[in-house]
Amino acid sequence: MAAIHLENLVKHFGGFSAIKQMDLEIRDKEFMALLGPSGCGKSTTMNIIAGMESPSSGRVLFDGVDVSQTPMGKRGVGFVFQNYAIFTHMTVRQNLAYGLKMRRLPKAEIDKAVAKVAQLLQLEPYLDRPAAKLSVNILQRLAIGRSAAVNPSIFLLDEPLSNVDAAFRAVMRTELKHLQREFGQTMVYVTHDQLEAMTMADRIAVMDHGLLQQVGSPLDVYNNPCNTFVARFLGAPGMNLIAGAVVEENGKLSVDCGPAGRSGTLAAPLAAGVRKAGAKDVHFGIRPEDLEFAAEGGAGLVMQVVFVERIGPRAILHLTAGDRNAKIVAENLAAVKTGERLRLSPRAGRIRLFDAGSGRAILEA
Numbered sequence: 001m002a003a004i005h006l007e008n009l010v011k012h013f014g015g016f017s018a019i020k021q022m023d024l025e026i027r028d029k030e031f032m033a034l035l036g037p038s039g040c041g042k043s044t045t046m047n048i049i050a051g052m053e054s055p056s057s058g059r060v061l062f063d064g065v066d067v068s069q070t071p072m073g074k075r076g077v078g079f080v081f082q083n084y085a086i087f088t089h090m091t092v093r094q095n096l097a098y099g100l101k102m103r104r105l106p107k108a109e110i111d112k113a114v115a116k117v118a119q120l121l122q123l124e125p126y127l128d129r130p131a132a133k134l135s136v137n138i139l140q141r142l143a144i145g146r147s148a149a150v151n152p153s154i155f156l157l158d159e160p161l162s163n164v165d166a167a168f169r170a171v172m173r174t175e176l177k178h179l180q181r182e183f184g185q186t187m188v189y190v191t192h193d194q195l196e197a198m199t200m201a202d203r204i205a206v207m208d209h210g211l212l213q214q215v216g217s218p219l220d221v222y223n224n225p226c227n228t229f230v231a232r233f234l235g236a237p238g239m240n241l242i243a244g245a246v247v248e249e250n251g252k253l254s255v256d257c258g259p260a261g262r263s264g265t266l267a268a269p270l271a272a273g274v275r276k277a278g279a280k281d282v283h284f285g286i287r288p289e290d291l292e293f294a295a296e297g298g299a300g301l302v303m304q305v306v307f308v309e310r311i312g313p314r315a316i317l318h319l320t321a322g323d324r325n326a327k328i329v330a331e332n333l334a335a336v337k338t339g340e341r342l343r344l345s346p347r348a349g350r351i352r353l354f355d356a357g358s359g360r361a362i363l364e365a
C-alpha cells in the first residue's frame with residue numbers, strides 16, 4: 001500500500017505563498033499527474049512529498065502515517081528530476097545496480113532486478129557502455145531506470161521528459177505507463193504538458209497560483225472543467241469561452257453572445273442549473289471540436305474566419321464576431337477561406353456555461 005494524503009498543505013517562501021492551501025488524496029498504485037502552468041507550485045508540492053522541503057503548515061501522510069517530519073532518505077520514495085542525476089563514470093549496468101547495492105541485496109537479486117528494468121526501458125543494448133557516452137534521451141531513460149530498479153512504492157517524477165526530443169517523449173509516455181503498471185507503484189508526475197498528463201495519468205490534479213483547481217480523470221477534467229481556468233488550460237486549443245447573457249423567451253433559456261448571435265435553446269438540465277444558480281452574465285463554453293457548421297437560416301452563432309491554420313489533414317479556424325473570438329478544429333476544412341462567414345451550432349450536450357463573475361462552472365440540475 002502506498003496512498004499519499006496531502007492535508008491542508010501550505011508553503012511560504014518568505015512572504016510569498018507557493019502553496020496557498022492544498023488537500024489531495026493520491027490512491028495506492030495510482031498514476032497522478034500534477035498539471036499546471038510554470039510557477040503554480042507543482043515542484044514545491046512534489047518536493048514536500050519527497051521530503052526535500054517541509055510544509056509551512058499541514059501534513060503529508062503515507063498510508064495514514066504522518067511523514068511530515070520524516071527525512072527524505074527514510075520515506076522510501078524514488079525521485080527523477082528534469083535533469084538526470086547519473087554517475088557518468090559508471091556503466092549503465094552499474095548505474096542501474098547502484099541503489100540495490102546500497103541496500104546490500106544478494107548479487108543474483110541485483111542482476112535480476114537490473115535485467116528487468118533494462119528490458120522494460122529498452123536499455124539492454126547499452127548495459128556495458130559508460131554512461132558518459134550516452135545521448136540525452138538514453139540518459140534520461142537510465143535516470144528513470146535507476147530509480148525504478150529499487151522498486152520504491154512511491155515514485156515521483158518531476159518533468160522527466162522536458163529535456164528529451166519530441167519523438168522520444170512520445171515513446172517514453174507509453175513506456176512510463178507500462179513501467180508503472182508492471183511495478184504497481186504509486187506514481188506522481190509533475191508536468192506542464194497536458195498531453196503527458198492526458199495520456200498517462202489515471203487522474204490529473206490541475207493547479208494554478210498555488211491552489212488545486214480540479215482533480216479528476218483526464219476525460220472528466222477535459223469534458224467538465226470546474227472553472228474557466230481549467231477550461232482554457234486543457235485542450236489545444238483550449239475551450240472557447242464566449243461572453244454572453246442568459247435570455248428567457250417563452251420559458252426557454254438561451255445565451256445572447258452579442259455580435260456572434262444567440263445560441264439555440266439550452267437543454268433542460270443546463271437551463272435548470274442556470275435558474276438554480278441565478279446566473280445572468282456567463283461565458284458560453286464549447287470545445288473547438290464541438291462546433292459544427294449549421295444550416296443557413298437556422299439557430300446558431302455567426303462568425304467570420306480570420307485565419308486558417310493547417311496542421312496536416314486538420315485545420316484550426318480562427319473566428320471572430322465583433323469582440324467575440326472562437327476556434328474550430330476539424331478535418332476536411334480545405335474549402336474554407338479567410339473572410340467567409342460561418343453559421344455554427346454546438347454539438348448536442350457539449351455546451352458548458354461558466355458564471356462570468358466567479359468563473360465557476362454552472363452545473364446541470
Ligand SMILES: Nc1ncnc2c1ncn2[C@@H]1O[C@H](COP(=O)(O)OP(=O)(O)OP(=O)(O)O)[C@@H](O)[C@H]1O
Pocket residue numbers: 013016018036037038039040041042043044045192
Ligand atoms: N526556494 C524557493 N525560494 C523562493 N521562492 C521559491 C522557491 N522555490 C519555489 N519558489 C517559487 O514558488 C513558486 C512555485 O514554484 P514551483 O517550482 O513549485 O512551480 P512549478 O509549478 O513547479 O513551476 P515550474 O514548472 O516553472 O518549476 C514560483 O513562483 C517559484 O519562484
